[in-house]
Amino acid sequence: MAPSSLFKFFNKSATNNQATYESIFRGRVKFTPIAELNDPAEFNPILNREVVEASLEHLRSKGHSEADLLELNRQGAMFRALAPDHMAVPIPESREKADALIRSAFYDQTAILERRLISMAKEIASRVGVFCLSKSFKSLPMWAHYADNADGFVVEYNDLGKSFKGDETGVLMQLGDVIYENEIKGVTFDPSSYRSLFFSKNGDWDYEREVRIVLPLSKCGVLESGSGKFYFFDLPCACVRRVILGWNMPEAVVEAIKDAVAAANPCATVVHAQFHRGEVRIAGEKLY
Secondary structure, rough: OOOOEEEEEEEEHHOEEEEEHHHHOEEEOOEHHHOOOOOOOOOOOEHHHHHHHHHHHHHHHHOOOOOHHHHHHHHHHHHHHOOOHOOOOOOOOOOHHHHHOOOOOOOOHHHHHHHHHHHHHHHHHOOOEEEEEEEEOHHHHHHHHOOOOOEHHHHHHEEEHHHOOOOOOOEOOEEEEEEOOOOOOOOOOOHHHHHHHHHHHEHHHHHOOEEEEEEEEHHHHEEEEEOOOEEEOOHHHHHHEEEEEHHHOOOOHHHHHHHHHHOOOOOOOEEEEEEEEEEOOOOOOOOO
């Protein structure tokens, strides 16, 4: 379960004017299309044939549980929402029908299934955006990589689960912890493994402690400019709890952000982060 507070890091280049500041502090968040994310492995489907064949044999021998059937229905809802043309067979209505279906020779054709998976993943990737957050504001690499070496700021969001309650797919419109694995198993015949497309990342990224929300781009607002499309979702302003300023932020920018918060969201507070005795903390708060 995600914590009640989650954090988004911002750099200067993404927030270089008062109007942008105010929209962020009012609760507007960006959903980034998959092609624009900074991880080249995002939605690059992994199919390990040895693991896939072992999962097929296991499912054929043990049969489907009620939990498996629930996951199959969620998988079907995901296909209907994002890739209806890639749904090869209807979702079985019972465990008995699911067991009969999985024993079909169709599922022995691993090479064909792999091609279908790659095509399906591309279709889904073209239709969703991701809002990425962190469980902590205290990570030095995050301040370095995403907040201009502490020259930027962090927005603390509160109770996002009230705005993103999930749907029948089990993956869309809800908070989801990213799972970090040095060897990602990818999609198998385990009915829940389709989640790996959305929430699995290589272990090299584990410092991010990421929680993400995946949303169909069709459910986002859109702003168009010369640089392309900006997909957004407007949260209640009460979701913005605090703005945490980096310890290297110039004083002129500090004042501009304070003014923007005051104008856009009187519910939010502005605090300063500092690097103290080897860790990031909020200025004025006790270490222990």
